[in-house]
Amino acid sequence: MPLEAAALTHQRFSSGKFWLVRIVSIALLVGIACLFQFAAVPHMGIYDKRLLISAMTFASLAVSLNLINGVTGQFSMGHAGFYMIGAYTGAKLTTTFYDRHLMPDYAWLLAVICGGAVMSAFAGFIVGLPSLRLRGDYLAIVTLGFGEILRVVVNNQDGGDKSLFGLNLGGSYALDMPRGSRISELAYIFVFLVITIAICRNLLKTAHGLAFLSIREDETAAEATGINTTKFKVTAFVIGAALAGIAGVLMAHYNGSVTPNDYTMDVSFLLVTMVVMGGTGSITGAALAGISLKLLEESLRSVPDIPAVNLWAAVVVAILFAAVLKRGGLGRVLNAPALAVVRIVIAELTLLLIAYMVFKLWHTQMSIVFKVAASLVFLGCAAAFHARDNVRKALPTFGYLVTCVAVVLLISIPLASAFHKLPLLQKLIGDTTYKATDVRWAFFATALVITMLVRSQGLFGHHEFSWSFLGRSFGKRSETVEASA
Amino acid sequence: MKETQTPILSIENLTIRFGGLVAVNDVSFDILPSELFGLIGPNGAGKTTCFNMITGVYRPTAGEIRFQGSSIIGLRPSLIAARGIARTFQNIRLFGALSVLENVIVGGFLRRKTTLFESMTLLPSAIKETSQFASAAMALLEMFDLADLADTRSADLPYGKQRRLEIARAMATSPRLLLLDEPAAGMNPQESEELMRDIKRLRDEFGQTILLIEHDMKVVMGVCEKIVVLDYGAEIAQGPPEKIRNDPKVIEAYLGEPV
Numbered sequence A: 001m002p003l004e005a006a007a008l009t010h011q012r013f014s015s016g017k018f019w020l021v022r023i024v025s026i027a028l029l030v031g032i033a034c035l036f037q038f039a040a041v042p043h044m045g046i047y048d049k050r051l052l053i054s055a056m057t058f059a060s061l062a063v064s065l066n067l068i069n070g071v072t073g074q075f076s077m078g079h080a081g082f083y084m085i086g087a088y089t090g091a092k093l094t095t096t097f098y099d100r101h102l103m104p105d106y107a108w109l110l111a112v113i114c115g116g117a118v119m120s121a122f123a124g125f126i127v128g129l130p131s132l133r134l135r136g137d138y139l140a141i142v143t144l145g146f147g148e149i150l151r152v153v154v155n156n157q158d159g160g161d162k163s164l165f166g167l168n169l170g171g172s173y174a175l176d177m178p179r180g181s182r183i184s185e186l187a188y189i190f191v192f193l194v195i196t197i198a199i200c201r202n203l204l205k206t207a208h209g210l211a212f213l214s215i216r217e218d219e220t221a222a223e224a225t226g227i228n229t230t231k232f233k234v235t236a237f238v239i240g241a242a243l244a245g246i247a248g249v250l251m252a253h254y255n256g257s258v259t260p261n262d263y264t265m266d267v268s269f270l271l272v273t274m275v276v277m278g279g280t281g282s283i284t285g286a287a288l289a290g291i292s293l294k295l296l297e298e299s300l301r302s303v304p305d306i307p308a309v310n311l312w313a314a315v316v317v318a319i320l321f322a323a324v325l326k327r328g329g330l331g332r333v334l335n336a337p338a339l340a341v342v343r344i345v346i347a348e349l350t351l352l353l354i355a356y357m358v359f360k361l362w363h364t365q366m367s368i369v370f371k372v373a374a375s376l377v378f379l380g381c382a383a384a385f386h387a388r389d390n391v392r393k394a395l396p397t398f399g400y401l402v403t404c405v406a407v408v409l410l411i412s413i414p415l416a417s418a419f420h421k422l423p424l425l426q427k428l429i430g431d432t433t434y435k436a437t438d439v440r441w442a443f444f445a446t447a448l449v450i451t452m453l454v455r456s457q458g459l460f461g462h463h464e465f466s467w468s469f470l471g472r473s474f475g476k477r478s479e480t481v482e483a484s485a
Numbered sequence B: 001m002k003e004t005q006t007p008i009l010s011i012e013n014l015t016i017r018f019g020g021l022v023a024v025n026d027v028s029f030d031i032l033p034s035e036l037f038g039l040i041g042p043n044g045a046g047k048t049t050c051f052n053m054i055t056g057v058y059r060p061t062a063g064e065i066r067f068q069g070s071s072i073i074g075l076r077p078s079l080i081a082a083r084g085i086a087r088t089f090q091n092i093r094l095f096g097a098l099s100v101l102e103n104v105i106v107g108g109f110l111r112r113k114t115t116l117f118e119s120m121t122l123l124p125s126a127i128k129e130t131s132q133f134a135s136a137a138m139a140l141l142e143m144f145d146l147a148d149l150a151d152t153r154s155a156d157l158p159y160g161k162q163r164r165l166e167i168a169r170a171m172a173t174s175p176r177l178l179l180l181d182e183p184a185a186g187m188n189p190q191e192s193e194e195l196m197r198d199i200k201r202l203r204d205e206f207g208q209t210i211l212l213i214e215h216d217m218k219v220v221m222g223v224c225e226k227i228v229v230l231d232y233g234a235e236i237a238q239g240p241p242e243k244i245r246n247d248p249k250v251i252e253a254y255l256g257e258p259v
Ligand SMILES: Nc1ncnc2c1ncn2[C@@H]1O[C@H](COP(=O)(O)OP(=O)(O)OP(=O)(O)O)[C@@H](O)[C@H]1O
Pocket: B018, B021, B023, B041, B042, B043, B044, B045, B046, B047, B048, B049, B050, B090, B215
C-alpha cells in the first residue's frame, strides 16, 4: 500500500495524460467562449455585459494578487495601484497615438497591452524591493501607501501643458479616450482570465511553484534550502503586477475612459478579501471568489427588487436544514441507517428550498447575469450535497454558506428598518430615510464575516479545483483513493 | 593518511558579538571530508550561532570560514546552500502546508535547469524536471522511512518524523557538508537511537560529511569521531571522544556530570 500511495503521488508530478488533458481543456474552453460570444452576448444588455466584464476583471485581478499574497505570502495591499498604472498607460498610449497608428484594432490592443504590462511590471519591481526588508503588516502599509500616492497624485493633477513632460492624465476628471478606441471585448477579457489562471496553475504544478510556496511557509528555511528569496519575491511582484496591468488596459479600452476614482483603496481591499475568501494560495478559489464577490457586491444594489418577505420562511428553513446536515448532532440519537436516511431527506429538502429561492429570483427584474449565477450556485450546492462523503467533508459546504449569506441579506433589511423605528435608536441616529441600497456595504461586510466564521480557511483552503478532483468526487470508488483517505 | 587530507570546512578564529555579548569567541576547527564531527556545549554556548555564521545567516565580527578552499563570508544563505552546505534547524522549520514529498522537492530545486518561463507555460521540459525531482525525493523518503507519508501535510507529521523530514530535505540539495542542529531533540530514546543509526549510515554508505550539534553527550560520544566543545562562546576542548571524556574542563562545564 505504501508503494501504491507513492505511485499516486508520483503521478501528480509526471506528464501522464498531460497532453490529452491540456488539449481537451483548451478545446472545451474555446468552445465555451465561442458559444458564449455568438449565442449569449448578442442577447445581453449593456448592463449585463458590464457586470460580467467587471466580475471577470476582478477575478483575474484576484488571481494575480493571489500570486503575491496567497502563494508567496507577501502581504500586498496596493494591487489597485498596478491595475491603475496599466489602465493609465494604455489609455494614454491610445489617446496619444490612436489617430496616427495604422494597425488593425486587435494588433493595437496587443501592443498597448504590452506597454501597460511593462509599466506595471516595472512598478511591481520597485514596490517589490521593500519586501526584501519588510514583512507582514509593515509591507502591507508600504504597498497601501504606494497605491494611494499614485491615485492622489493623478487626482490632483491640473493637466494641461504645465504638467511634467506635458503629461496630461486628466486629473480628477476622466481621461477620455478618442472615439472608436473602445476596442476591448468581453471575449478578450474572458481569454485573459483563462490565461491568468492557466499561468498560475501551471506554475504551481512545477517545482518553481513550490519554491514560491516555500517562501510563504518559511522564508529562513527556503533561503537555507538554496532558494534566493529576494529574487523570487520580486518576481512574484513583477508577474502579479504585469497581469494586473493587462487587466487595467483591457478595462480602460472597454470603458473608453479612466478616472482615479476607479482605483481607490476600496479596490485593493476588495481584492485582498477575494484572495482570503478564496483560500490563500488557491488559484481557482481566488477566481471563484473574485467572480462571486463582485457579483454579490453589484447584486446588492438591486436588493429592493427581491421580494424579501416571500423568501424569508424558505431561507430560514433552508439554513436550519443545512446546519443540521453539517453538524450532524443527530448521530447520538439515531442509528446509522436511520441517520443516513434523515441526512438524505434533509439534503434534498434543502436543495429544494434553494431551488425555490432561485426560481423566485428568476421572476424578479434583476440582470440575467445574477439569475444565471444564482442557478450555478444552486448547481454547486447540488453537486456538493451529492459528492462522496469524504469529499463533501473536504468541500466547502456550499449550501450552508450560501443560505447563511442569503439569510443575512434578506433579514437584515427589514430588521434594519425595524431597529430604526425604535425610539432610542431614532434619537441616536436622528431622522434619516435611508434605503436598503445605502447600506449595501454593511450587508456585504456581514456576508463576509459570516463566511469567515463558517469557513475561516476560505472557500477552497489550500486546495484547487481540478477535473481529476471532480472525477474523484463523483466517479467510481477506486482502491487507491480509499487507501490514501 | 587522514592528516594530509585538505579540510572541506575550515574555521579560523571565528568571533561574533551581539552588542556587548560575545556569543562565539575565537573558535577554530577543521572538518575533513567524510568526517562525522560533533559540536557540543551547554545551553547558550554558541553552537547554533556557529551554524548561523557558517550558513550565512549572521556575519561574523572576526575570523574566517573557508569551504572547499574559498571564503564564504558575506555570501547570502541561498548561495552557500548552492555551494553545498545544507542544514537543519533546532526549532524545526518545515514548509508546513506543503506535503512531505513537496518539502523534499523544494530541496532538489537548487539543481534546476529549467527557467521560470518554462514552468509558467508548463513546457514538457518543466514537467520532466519536476517529475525527476519527485522521483529523487521519493528515493530519499524511502531512505528516511517516510515514503508512505509522502502525501501528508508536513505540519501534521509527528515530531520525530518532522525532524527526519528536515534531514531528508537538506539531503535533497545533495550537500557536500550537512549541518544538523540537535536532530534528536525531543525524541524518545528509541527514536533517537534509530536516528543516530541513520545519520551514521549516511556517512558510512554515502561518505557524507556531517557536522552535528547535540546536547546529549552520550549520543555524541557514540557516533562522532571528532568533537569540539564550546562553553560561553569559547572553545574549551577539541579531539576524539576518548580525549573529551576525560578532559577536566569539559567535566566542569557539564557540572561534573559523568560522561
Ligand atoms: N541574534 C542574536 N542577538 C543577540 N544575542 C544572540 C543572538 N543569537 C544568539 N544570541 C545569544 O548568543 C548566545 C548563544 O546562543 P546559541 O543559540 O548559539 O546557543 P546554543 O549553544 O545553540 O544553545 P542551545 O543548546 O540552547 O541551543 C546566547 O546567549 C544567545 O542569547
